Amino acid sequence: MKKKYIITTALITTVLSLCVFFSFLDSSQSEKTTVSMDTVVTVKVKGKNSDEAAGEILDIVKTLDSKYLSRFSEKSMTGILNREKTVTDSELAGFLLPLISLSEKSNGRFDFTLSPLSDLWSFTSDPRIPKDSEIKAALQNTGYKNVVLNGDTVTITDENVSVDFGSAGKGIALDKIREYCDKKSSIKRVVASVGGSILCRGKGTFTVGIKKPGSPGGEILAALTLKECCVSTSGSYERFFEEDGRIYHHILDPKTGYPVDNGLVSTTLVGESGILSDALATACFAAGIEKGAALAAEYNFDAVFVDNQNTVYITPNLRNSITVSDGYSLVVV
């Protein structure tokens, strides 16, 4: 009887100690938010010195933007490239290499030289429908084929063309955050959101919601349960305006210069690379469900397409990882 009592007491003590231990581990976490890259950046870190790490991660994003990605800064590598038309820099060339490849693989549905068009539509400040003639003129000044890589040297062969990392920069930031975390063994778990592009890094699973269009973020249309990965979404509901009962959104068709009009509301891409998740989200939105799913598969990515009838189309690997909210139906493509 006494032996049983001792064993039971020991068991209870062990289990409760484990509870306290795990609770203690959980308490070593930090969350920080800032505005950077013209968007909201939030990072949640678990592990030793989490507060310091979260701060350093936000600094990484800021530095990446000012040093490399911002096309509005004269001092950034992108600013210098757009002005000088040639730059030798291994990092910049490394960013552009997968984007040129994706532009080719997507038959030009993804293009990172559309700034003359997006400036014309001006979705971020004072949006308007440009005249056809203006769009045609702006299209003349686009074209990823005018950006050529030769080793670490990037050259723009048309003086009117410029590079814009707007459709891949958030993903590049995720890759940089992961690089930082890989060097810090004290970091056990990180969830970083750079303008809605997400990095999940660490053991176990992560739940990532896909925002319901029109909601402030607390309401979702589907939830994904994922292992460590990057997740990016392109949605027609993020930057748009309405005129004469018609919606004009910011995802532009590189061939026509007008917003992509294929009935899709959003595409979400899930895979290893941050830059590819971000760029593929735009490419797959423009390509539509069938071609988009094929393109995602080429890169070993999984995809979620949501159309304006509240149907959620998923690639087969996500079958057991997704739950859709009430009012949405699920189709495996």
Added chain:
Amino acid sequence: MKIFKKSDIILIFAVLFVAGIIFAISSLEKGPPVAHIIVGGEEYKAVNLVDIPEKQVFILETHPETIIVCEKGCAYFSSAGCPDKICVKTGRLTKKGDTAVCLPAGVVLTIEGGEYDAVTY
């Protein structure tokens, strides 16, 4: 000689089950919704939206100026000097995880928590 009888094993599983429940509850999202006002990357104010005695108005000296209102159960941008007013149009934040942003002013208003690790958009 058997160390454990059937009743002992049931007791052990019962203890493990109860401990599991305690741990699960302790891991769950706790507490009332708290609105965080973040200005320039630094927390300006955290407001408990349940215990708030009366409406609180925060006039932020940002560029452009922004005004945030917190009251029982919600928080929102009531005005902003930016041209597009996206932050104001976002409306009332009521759920954990809801977020509104004024990018020109560098102000983030978010309700802490939510059942997801992150939300993609």
